[in-house]
Amino acid sequence: MTISRDAILDWLKTFAATINENAAYLTQLDSDIGDGDHGANMNRGMQAVLTTLPGIADKDIGSIFKTVGMKLVSTVGGASGPLYGTMFMQMGNATAGKMELTLDDWVAAMQAGYDGVVMRGKAQPGDKTMIDALAPGLNALKVERDNGASIPSALNASASAAQQGMTATIPLVARKGRASYLGERSAGHQDPGATSSCYLLETAAETWNMTS
């Protein structure tokens, strides 16, 4: 069982739709501890990605991810633009030439994307950022893969770990990004970037478990 190129494209569309539906919510989270634009930023970027997909639908998965990453970099701005952009560009590097992904390929892609985010943003787990959803999500993937789990079960585990990571940002005091300016006042609020990153892994599970 593998993840096909069409499944990748479906995932990107579903992620865009989820961002669009939850844009106001993401912005609300960002208003509480940031500057109230995370929903608008991600939505602007993913809507731009949607317009690009038809032109690259016949490319390999690596090229698709790279194009998505570059599109995000050039349309999102803010902190999330370079971070999500770098993530997808690194995922593209890790999947260059591939027309479908095994679970191993997906783990490698996620690892590369995650490393890109860390390289770019220099955040640690516990800093109250998107890292706090991505790290447990990636970790769960790896554990499942090492245990020989099926793709659906690995994806489900990764989505629910990301969700727990997202919720776990609530009590944290932010040390990176705009929320860090609030100091202690940032505690008690869920991080917007962790929330959008949780959507990323949730929509992957959702889409691929149906199609794959």
Next chain:
Amino acid sequence: MTISRDAILDWLKTFAATINENAAYLTQLDSDIGDGDHGANMNRGMQAVLTTLPGIADKDIGSIFKTVGMKLVSTVGGASGPLYGTMFMQMGNATAGKMELTLDDWVAAMQAGYDGVVMRGKAQPGDKTMIDALAPGLNALKVERDNGASIPSALNASASAAQQGMTATIPLVARKGRASYLGERSAGHQDPGATSSCYLLETAAETWNMTS
């Protein structure tokens, strides 16, 4: 029976106290159809007058009125400063050298003051200004005087005519002053200047009917 110099001084103090008590109300009236400062303006002026009174308490009534007028001109500003200032200065001219006022003297003073306001502001009765309280007030005084009434009865008649005049400004569309900019929207509101002018004649009746 006459109005003594002390009674004049008492009247000015009572008028100042009444303005002070009703400053917020006058400002509210002026907010509705003007710029929300009539109470502050009149209060600033009459408080300044109060500080001047001790130094002129031994002068004749004409000098007292003139000093009051000049003080109002130099402290009130806006429309009401020159109008009330001119009124008192003209009242001063009409009572030059007098140490007490007969009813005739008071009628002459009021007439001079009224003429001064008209000369300065060029308003007609019905324009929705202080004129609409002063004109009926002065008129009632003259009628009472011609009928040989006592000072108290003349003052009471003048005060209640001024009050009616003040209330009668409510339905009027303003043609002079700041309220005129509102056009039809000025109807339905009582004119602030007519209200302070009504206090002027009411406090005269109130003070002198007790002391004279």
Next chain:
Amino acid sequence: MKKLINKPEDVVVEELRGIAAAHSDLVQVFYEPNYITRADAPIKGKVALVSGGGSGHEPMHGGFVGKGMLDAACPGAVFTSPTPDQMLEATKAVNGGAGVLHIVKNYTGDIMNFEMAADLARGEGIQVEAVVTNDDVAVKDSLYTAGRRGVGVTVLLEKIAGAAAERGDSLAQVKTIAEQVNAQGRSMGMALTSCTVPQAGKPTFELGDDEMEIGIGIHGEPGRTRMKLKSAHEIVEIMATAIVDDLPYKAGDEVLAFVNGMGGTPLIELYIVYNELYNFLKGRGIQIGRNLIGSYITSLEMAGCSLTLLKLDDQLKALWDAPVKTPGMRWGA
């Protein structure tokens, strides 16, 4: 009431102290009576310009005192015209022997107080003329009323007449140019929110969350009509149509377009409004030869804007471009 102030009754004098502390190179501030003069006043042989009005319209007028603009400004209490003794002292302080022009906005109080001051100054042998601005097309003009208000054109007039005086024009010439500016200029304003007079402590009028006032003045007076909030495009359409039709301004005319913020409006919105005005005038064949965008004649913290158009000719353009060095308007110096 949320303001960066201490006591409401001290607002004007503390503002003046701030101006004095900040701009002693440009202006001198006098107290009791309050007025501001150029640091180098009086200037022998130059016609002197004196303006004034209630406070709360900053930078007008105090911010326009300096080389190439006003010689003196008289600040009254908030939204209350100053008193004759202020204008008299200011007039005496800046009189350089060539006469003094009083620039008066058409409000009953301003007119009366300036008239009294002019009479007193003439009594002391100073040649005084007055020009009255009345450019607000929101007010119906009529012989039987107080007439139109003086608003945005006042700013342009003070700059242009100031340049004429600076180049050495006579009192009669400066007055003629000032009258020309007033005759060729028209304005209209609107508010998204009311302002709060410090001593009143609460908003002058209440507006619903989806409402705006069209045709407001600069003293927090309500306007001619209240309507549902509209887009910048529609708002400019309404106001610019009223202005353009009034003079009227015609295809081929060259104008100075002045987009003014009322005090609480950010610059980003003023540029959006300017873009609409630019397109509107283009549609009518009217060319913007000069422009001014910013908060120059304000109503405390009111959110909203006003538009002013001034028909230009070569002389007015040259006077507009002439150097000016004041706290509130500065170029070429």
Next chain:
Amino acid sequence: MKKLINKPEDVVVEELRGIAAAHSDLVQVFYEPNYITRADAPIKGKVALVSGGGSGHEPMHGGFVGKGMLDAACPGAVFTSPTPDQMLEATKAVNGGAGVLHIVKNYTGDIMNFEMAADLARGEGIQVEAVVTNDDVAVKDSLYTAGRRGVGVTVLLEKIAGAAAERGDSLAQVKTIAEQVNAQGRSMGMALTSCTVPQAGKPTFELGDDEMEIGIGIHGEPGRTRMKLKSAHEIVEIMATAIVDDLPYKAGDEVLAFVNGMGGTPLIELYIVYNELYNFLKGRGIQIGRNLIGSYITSLEMAGCSLTLLKLDDQLKALWDAPVKTPGMRWGA
């Protein structure tokens, strides 16, 4: 939400069109990617200054493009740092062969986007250096956090470094002066009201009628503490104490004092604040050698202010006084 706009998503591009229509003598506006350059860019042999950041801080940065200040500015979406392609195109457009200095405010997003752009520009053979402003004393500085925000000092730095570039300084020299300005400057801000991001449609935070936020940034972020509304005197005392103690500024120092409005604050209040700051500094023996009072680095329609102090020396004073000709700051030209 009450704003003079059309569609929330068109705010930035319509603002840019307004700037283009208004100031074609000073600047040139490019779209997709969006950036603004000096009308006469590139200038051969001159170091070019490129800044940028989210929109909503007008006149910063677009209003500071012109002779003696910035060569280019890149406006992002409201409160969102621009994207690398904007900075890359702007950098290429203004590069006159003597190198380009990126002026970056210390926010995660701005840093990352400018870094990516600098990498790309260097890849195309352009010499790029960056200076990061981080002057906000409201934020505790620490190795483990994003550090302090860049706020008011950015305006002063753009003016002073712009003058250094204009007089012909090398890239290394301009960068050194820029770093000196950042090192010698400190700021703090406060809000009376929140602002509303157009696309969010409602205020970023809610404040009670008797409350204020101390230590806010310029993106509508809440501050460090919320407290009961205080007098201008007490507010200045709190903020100026934090600023002065941080560097620290000492008796005998000469400073540039910058009182900045957040967008919805009228000038009359800024002068009252300046008067308090003047008295505060006098009490500490600190002399104000230069000043700037107005709304230069704003947060949409937020009411409030920020204070910035910059320690001066003769070189900084001369560079501050040098002619500047931009839509938002102009003197001597």
